[in-house]
Amino acid sequence: MNDHVTTEYLLENVVPVVTRVALTSVTQDDPTTAGTNEAETKVTLTFSEAVSVGVLDANDFELYIDGTKVTTGVTITTAAGATTDKVVVTIAGKALSASDLSKGVELRATSTIDIKNAAGNVTGTDKVVVSL
Known part of the structure; x- marks a missing residue:
């Protein structure tokens, strides 16, 4: 019997998942600044691996x-967190x-959603429902 040697390349295809949720801060609206809503809530999500937040x-x-979608007065953005496995979600216009x-x-x-790992695997929408 002859030995056969080959090199195989495997693509990493595991999507990052949320492993921890932390309510980071809640800022109330300043009543002295009429017409401006400074209310804001920040939530830090920790993922199973290093991720980037993408451009959207x-x-x-x-x-x-x-159970009801908040459709008015709220803007939700994401940004890189303190470490590569963290994403900060800012809920502007709402102090929870x-x-x-x-x-x-x-x-x-x-x-x-465009939060993904270094291999380009985007976290799945069916896997990201964060309960606070």
Whole structure:
């Protein structure tokens, strides 16, 4: 029997998943600045591996409170976190309250999410529903 030696190249195809969620900060609106809403909530997501946030950072998540999508007054953006496995999600225009949290708050990934690992594997929208 003859030995056969070959070199095979495997492509990494495991998508990054959220392993931890932390409510990082909640900033209330400043009532002294009429006409400007400074309310903001920041959530830090830790992924299973290093990720990048891509260029469509304002289209990665939608906010749901008590199962209902929040459609007005809120802008959600993502940015790189303190380490390569972290992503900071900023919910501008909404300071989440204890009441909101008790009703149930979710960040649901949209079909345009572009958070991916170094191999280009985009986190799956069916795998990113973040409950706070």
